[in-house]
Amino acid sequence: MKVGIHSSERNVEKLVQYCRQLGISNVCLACSSIQGYEEKHFPDPEALKSFKAELERSGIRVPTMIISRWPSQEVLLMKPGSEKELEALxxxxxxxxxxxxxxxxxxPEVDRPVGSLKEEECWRKLRECYEELVDWAERAKVGLANHAFYxxxxxxxxTRTLMRLLKEVPSPYNGVTYCQGLFQMGDDPYEAITLFxxxxxFAHARDLKKLRYPHRFEEVFLGEGDIDIPRTLRLLEAIGYEGIICPEHLGSPRFEGxxxxxxxxxxxxRFVPA
Known part of the structure; x- marks a missing residue:
């Protein structure tokens, strides 16, 4: 496991300089960093290869990318008219x-409908969409790191619904993003690591502090909330996780700059190599 950062930087030199400033050599790059993505809604493979090669020449790796345009509910539920979006994905x-x-x-952000029967219909449509996505992922050898919406x-x-997504469309390339944000849903953020x-x-590093009101949390800096961050890192190491972990949702800056x-x-x- 290595420490990395999220980046949507489009300038290779600026990104390399920032990575060197932080002392890291891994990034989770946004698809929107690649020229033409906003117009075509998918990264041009040659432009992506070129961008990645420039980073690698400077010692920066890109093991994971974020699909910048989140899939719409229409495509995830296979609604008529979403064919172009599915093709772009x-x-x-x-x-x-x-x-x-x-x-x-x-x-995969989809609203829950009212009624269990309607929810099962959503799952049926979601499975249909993911059967297509996973088929492409298997051929491309790209793991889908699904992130829950808390x-x-x-x-x-x-945790339960992420596990169901994996079981609905079982594949070596259908997986998850581990995020301590599961704590917001009442899940055990430590048990989830062993379960998944x-x-x-892919993995995130974030901390949360439970507030006095039910189901209310404050985003705080790492080590200042209710999550035992070092414990999550040890557990990730224990299961043999070899990807990158990127910090996010770090609270508000305490002073300008x-x-x-x-x-x-x-x-x-302090706990994980860069």
Whole structure:
């Protein structure tokens, strides 16, 4: 496991300089960093390969990319008219595979309908969409690192529903992003690591402090909340996780110009190599 950062920087030199400033050599790059993505909705494979090669010449690796345009509910539920978006998602996965990117961070955000029968219909449609996405992922050899959306009115919202997504479409390339945010849904953030195991394709580092009101949390800097961050890092090491872990949702800067991301990287590097 290595410490990395999220980046949507489009200038290679600036990104390399920032990585050197932080003392890291791994990034989770946004698809939107690649020229033409906003117009075509998928990264051009040659442009992506070129961008990645420039980074690698400077010692910066890109093991994971985030699909910047989150899949819409329409495409996830296979609604009529979403065919073009589905095609763009599939071409995104294909492009990442051609560039040698190992995993893709994806947010399957779908609202829960009222009624259990309607919810099961959502799952049926979601499975249909994922059968297509996973088929492309298998051919491209790109792991789908699914990230839950921590809200009770979302379909994929916690450990249980993430596990169901994996079981609905079983594949070596259908996995998860581990995130301590599961704590918001009442899940055990430590048990989740052991439960997901080798299905963890990407990891976040974030801390939360439970407030006095039910189901209310404050985003705080690493080590200042209710999450035992070092314990989560030890558990990730114990299951053999070899990907990158990126800090996010670090709370508000305490003074003007404070770089919380840089401080979070330094914090993580006390426990994990960069």
């Amino acid at each position: 599939c071409l995104t996965i294909e492009s990442l595979g051609k560039a040698g990117i190992g995993s893709a961070l994806i947010y 809200h009770p009115w979302k379909i994929i919202r916690d 195991g080798e299905k963890i394709f 404070e770089n919380l991301e840089a401080k979070a990287v330094e914090y993580l590097k």
